[in-house]
Amino acid sequence: MSDIKRQILKHYLAALAYRTQKALRDAPDDFADYRTEKGVRTPRELVHHMTGVLGYARTFFEGGEWHPARKPAFRQEIERFHDILQSLGEHLDKGIPFRDTTPERMLQGPFSDAMTHAGQLALLRRLHGHAVPPENFIMADINPANLGPDQPQPLSPDKVWREPED
Amino acid sequence: MDAKRQLLRHFLATLAYRTQKALRGAPGDFADYRVGSFSRTPHELLLHMTGVIGAAASLFDGEERWPQKRPSFEEEITRFHETLERLGRQIDSQPFPPDVTPEQLLQGPLSDAMTHAGQLAFLRRLYGSPVPGEGFMSAAIDSRNLGPDQPDPVSPDKAPIKPWQEGEVAE
Numbered sequence: 302m303s304d305i306k307r308q309i310l311k312h313y314l315a316a317l318a319y320r321t322q323k324a325l326r327d328a329p330d331d332f333a334d335y336r337t338e339k340g341v342r343t344p345r346e347l348v349h350h351m352t353g354v355l356g357y358a359r360t361f362f363e364g365g366e367w368h369p370a371r372k373p374a375f376r377q378e379i380e381r382f383h384d385i386l387q388s389l390g391e392h393l394d395k396g397i398p399f400r401d402t403t404p405e406r407m408l409q410g411p412f413s414d415a416m417t418h419a420g421q422l423a424l425l426r427r428l429h430g431h432a433v434p435p436e437n438f439i440m441a442d443i444n445p446a447n448l449g450p451d452q453p454q455p456l457s458p459d460k461v462w463r464e465p466e467d
Numbered sequence: 468m469d470a471k472r473q474l475l476r477h478f479l480a481t482l483a484y485r486t487q488k489a490l491r492g493a494p495g496d497f498a499d500y501r502v503g504s505f506s507r508t509p510h511e512l513l514l515h516m517t518g519v520i521g522a523a524a525s526l527f528d529g530e531e532r533w534p535q536k537r538p539s540f541e542e543e544i545t546r547f548h549e550t551l552e553r554l555g556r557q558i559d560s561q562p563f564p565p566d567v568t569p570e571q572l573l574q575g576p577l578s579d580a581m582t583h584a585g586q587l588a589f590l591r592r593l594y595g596s597p598v599p600g601e602g603f604m605s606a607a608i609d610s611r612n613l614g615p616d617q618p619d620p621v622s623p624d625k626a627p628i629k630p631w632q633e634g635e636v637a638e
Contacts, residue, residue: 305470309573316574320582337502341592402604408474409481410604416578417485417585424586428503439567439575 306404307393310412311445314386314393317415319443321351322452324422324433325379333375335429344425345371348378351415355385358411361402362392379450386448435459468559471569475558477610478573479551482580484608486516487617489587489598490544498540500594509590510540516580517547520554523576526564527557544615551613600624 325332325344333345342350349371356367372378399407423433440457468476490509498510507515517534525531534550537543563569588598602622609618 306474309471309474309570312570313573313578316578319574320578337593341589404474405477405608405610406604408478409484409606409608410602413478413481413485413581414603416581417588420582420585421589423582424506424589427506432505437575438579439571441574443570443574 304396307396308445310404310408311390311393312443313408313412313416314390314448315443315445316438317412317419318383318386318448318450319441319452320416320419320438321348321382321422322450323436323455324419324426326433326452327431328426329429329431332426332429332431335425337425337428342421344422345375345378347418347422347425348375348382351418352378352382352385354411354414354418355382355389358407359385359389359392361400361407362389362397364400383448383450390445390448472558473610475569475573475577476555477608478577478581479555479558479613480608480610482577482584483548483551483613483615484606484617485581485584485603486513486547486587487615488601488620489584489591491598492596493591494594494596497591497594497596500590502590502593507586509587510536510543512583512587512590513540513543513547516583517543517550519576519579519583520547520550523572524550524554524557526567526572527554527561548613548615555613 325348328344334343336343349369352369353367356369360367369381372381426433434455436455436459437457440455442453442456493509499508501508514534514536521532521534534546537546563572591598599620601620601624605620605622607618607621
């Protein structure tokens, strides 16, 4: 597999780390367990699910299964999500071969799935009454070496916030 | 086509597939479903997605034009896919703009549109018409197909659609 494709996948993971942190940054404490209605995931459950999805992706490097139990605290759930991101990033960096899949299928499956859930977190922020401020994401300081929870502030935040951005 | 362009093109096809999945079989009035006073309807979300993808295309061709809302949802969906195809052609054959890298395109407008596809699916669930699950890694996503005619799932979930339950881990 091309190293270039691994680099792109790693950059996408960094974008996921950045956007997930943006959706969670400065959220009120009760946001973690905000449930819009029965049968719809809370933010805590969404992050747990994102961890499960990315852990599933990791099995295509390592084999086995991944069924994470819920963490007692939202902060721990978020830390584990970033741990899995970093682990996936290391597998990409080291050139560990994909098992029975391709970069394209990894991108179309779990990686994109997790990104859709990052969007859902942002929508929940809005529904909770604490919308995420908009920015120009092209200019964002997204760094493939940083898949952790400590993500930078926007470099190009919108000067006028006419409509809260999701 | 080089490896970066191939992967970006595949990402656009994934976006086409997932957007169609979020819209397929939706009730007629889903287009105008507004869950909160400051949240977008599906029609408005799709308009925004077209604007975001169109802005990415404008980086190549310089044609800056934020779209106006189309009268019908069907027209909005059609234009969204036309805009995806416009960007796809540029990714296939045009030089990247000097001040924008493929990585920036991915982290910006392309990822942005994917988050909104997720929001469309979320709105389907809130509306009471959830999207059936599937194994997306098996989906027949074809980088040549950015249009509205997307295939049905290859690996649909066998269990009936149900509210999300604690303990679920599947993709």
